[in-house]
Amino acid sequence: MEKPAVPIDDYRMPRHIAIVMDGNGRWAKKRFLPRTAGHRAGVAAVRKVIECCLKRRIEALTLFAFSSENWRRPPQEVSLLMELFLTTLERETEKLNENGVRLRVIGDRAAFAPVLQEKISAAERLTSENSQLNLTIAANYGGRWDILQAARVLAERVAQGDLCPEDISTGVFESELALADLPEPDLFIRTGGEQRISNFLLWQLAYTELYFSPALWPDFDDQALELALNDYASRQRRFGYTSEQVEDLVSENACPKTGESR
Ligand code: IPE
Ligand code: IPE
Ligand code: MG
Numbered sequence: 460m461e462k463p464a465v466p467i468d469d470y471r472m473p474r475h476i477a478i479v480m481d482g483n484g485r486w487a488k489k490r491f492l493p494r495t496a497g498h499r500a501g502v503a504a505v506r507k508v509i510e511c512c513l514k515r516r517i518e519a520l521t522l523f524a525f526s527s528e529n530w531r532r533p534p535q536e537v538s539l540l541m542e543l544f545l546t547t548l549e550r551e552t553e554k555l556n557e558n559g560v561r562l563r564v565i566g567d568r569a570a571f572a573p574v575l576q577e578k579i580s581a582a583e584r585l586t587s588e589n590s591q592l593n594l595t596i597a598a599n600y601g602g603r604w605d606i607l608q609a610a611r612v613l614a615e616r617v618a619q620g621d622l623c624p625e626d627i628s629t630g631v632f633e634s635e636l637a638l639a640d641l642p643e644p645d646l647f648i649r650t651g652g653e654q655r656i657s658n659f660l661l662w663q664l665a666y667t668e669l670y671f672s673p674a675l676w677p678d679f680d681d682q683a684l685e686l687a688l689n690d691y692a693s694r695q696r697r698f699g700y701t702s703e704q705v706e707d708l709v710s711e712n713a714c715p716k717t718g719e720s721r
Contacts (some may be wrong), residue, residue, distance in 0.1 A: 470709070471691070471692035472515070472517075472688070472692070473517065473644075473645035473646040473668075473688070473691055474517070474518045474519065474642050474645055475517075475518060475519035475520075475521070475593075475641055475642050475643065475644045475645050475646075476512065476517055476519070476520050476521070476644065476645070476646045476647075476648065477520075477521040477522075477523075477644035477646070477647050477648070477659065477660055477663075477664070477667065478508070478520070478521070478522050478523065478647075478648045478649070478650070479523045479647075479648070479649040479650070479651075479656075479657060479659055480501060480504070480505070480522055480523060480524065480650060480676040480679075481649055481650050481651030481653060481657075481675075481676055482497075482650050482651025482652070482674070482675030482676045482677070482678075483497030483498050483500065483501040483675070483676050483677060484497050485497070485651065485675055486500060486501075486675040486676065486677045486678065487500070489675075494536055495535075495536065495539045497675075497676075497677060498536075498539060498540060498543055499543065500677035501676050501677050502543060502547050503677065504676055504677050504678070504679050504680075505522060505547075506551070507679075507680060507681070508520070508522075508679065508684065509555070509558075509560065509592070509594060511680075511681050511684050512592055513558055513559075513560070513591060513592050515688075517592065518592070518593060518641075518642070519592070519593040519594075519595070519641045519642065519644075520592060520593070520594050520595070521565075521594075521595040521596075521597060521638065521641075521644065521660070522594070522595070522596055522597065523597045523600065523657075523659050524540075524544065524596050524597060524598045525540055525544070525566075525597075525598045525599055525600070526597075526599075526600065526601060526657060526658055526659075527566070527567070527599055527600060527601035527603075527604055527658065528601065528657075528658060530570075530599075541571070541572065541575065544575060544598065545572075545574065545575050545578060548575075548578045548579065548582050549578065552578075552581075552582040552585060552586070555582075555586060555594065556585055556586050556589065558591060558592075559589045559590060559591030559592065560586060560589055560591060560592045560594050561586045561587060561588075561589040561590065561591075561592070561593050561594065562582050562583060562586045562594050562595075562596070563583055563593070563594070563595050563596070564579045564583065564595070564596045564597075564598055565595055565596070565597050565598075565600050565605070565637035565638065566597055566598045566599040566600030566601075566604070566637075567599045567600075567604060567608075568598070568599065570599050571598075571599065593641055595637075595638065595641075597637075597659065597660075600637070600659075601658040602656070602658050602659055602660055602661030602662065602663075602664075603658060603661065605636055605637050605660070605661070605662065606636070606661060606662055608635070609632060609635035609636045612635045613627055613631070613632065613635060633662070636662055636663065637660075638660070638663055643663050643664075643665070643666065643667065644660065644663060644664060644667045645667060645668060645691070645696075646667065646668050646670060646687065646688075646691045647659075647660075647664055647667045647668065647669050647670065648670050648671075648672060648684075648687050649669075649670075649671050649672070650672045650673075650674050650675060650676045650679050650683075651672075651673075651674075651675055651676060652671065652672075652673045653671075654671050666696070666698055666716070668691055668694055668696065670687045670690055670691065672686070672687060696715055696716070697715065698715055698716050700715060
C-alpha cells in the first residue's frame with residue numbers, strides 16, 4: 460500500500476467519512492442531458508472516491524445513495540436508480556473484494572426487488588472478512604427510520620422482559636442503530652452546495668464536522684476530497700470541552716472525544 464497522499468497526522472485525519480452525494484440532476488441539466496445521465500456519471504464518482512479513500516487509508520466511508528424520501532421522484536428516475544444499483548453491484552463487487560473493501564448496505568431493503576436484495580446479501584457475504592475499507596451504502600435509508608427501528612427492537616426486548624427501560628443507555632440504544640460497529644463519522648461531506656442533512660445519519664452525526672462542497676457529485680474528485688480533508692484538519696473538535704482543555708488533552712496524547720490515552 461502506498462502512503463496516504465495527504466501529509467496529515469493521524470489525529471487530523473478522519474477515520475470515518477459520510478457523504479451525501481448530491482447534484483447529479485444539476486450536473487446533467489447543465490449539459491442538457493436527462494437527469495439519469497447525471498446518475499450514471501455519479502456512479503463513476505463513487506468508484507473514484509472509494510479509490511481515494513483506499514489510497515488515504517480511511518477506515519470507513521458511508522455514502523448516501525437513496526433516501527427514504529427519494530421514492531417521491533418520478534417513477535422512471537426511481538427505476539433507473541434501482542437498475543444502476545443492481546448493475547453496479549454486479550460489475551463492481553469482485554473488484555471491491557480484491558481491494559479489501561467490506562461492503563454493507565443500510566436502510567430498509569425490504570422495499571427492493573428480490574433480485575436486488577439477493578445481490579446485496581451476496582456482496583455483503585463475499586466481502587465480510589475484508590478490512591481495508593468499511594464501505595457502507597445507505598439505500599432506502601432515513602435517519603428517522605434508523606432511530607425508529609432501534610426503538611422498536613428495544614421496545615420488543617422490554618415487552619419480552621429481556622430489558623428494563625432504565626437500562627436503555629446511550630450505548631444500548633446505539634448498539635441497535637445502523638453503523639453500530641463503526642466509529643461515528645468524523646467528517647460529513649455534502650456535495651452540490653445545499654446545506655442540509657436531508658434525513659441522513661441523524662443520531663450518528665451529533666459531533667461530526669460538517670463540510671459543504673460546491674462541487675456537483677459527478678465532479679467530486681481527489682482534489683475536492685483533499686479540500687474537505689484539509690478543512691477538517693484545520694478544525695478543533697471540542698466535544699463540549701473548552702479549547703484549552705482540548706489543547707491539554709492533545710498534548711497529553713489523549714483523545715478529546717473520550718479523554719482516553721491513545
Ligand atoms: C443525488 O443527486 C442523487 C440522489 C438523490 C439519488 P440529485 O438527483 O438529488 O441531484 P440534484 O440535487 O437534483 O442536482
Ligand atoms: C439527499 O439528496 C439524498 C441523497 C443524496 C441520496 P436529495 O437531493 O434527495 O435531498 P433534498 O431533497 O434536496 O433535501
Ligand atoms: Mg438533490
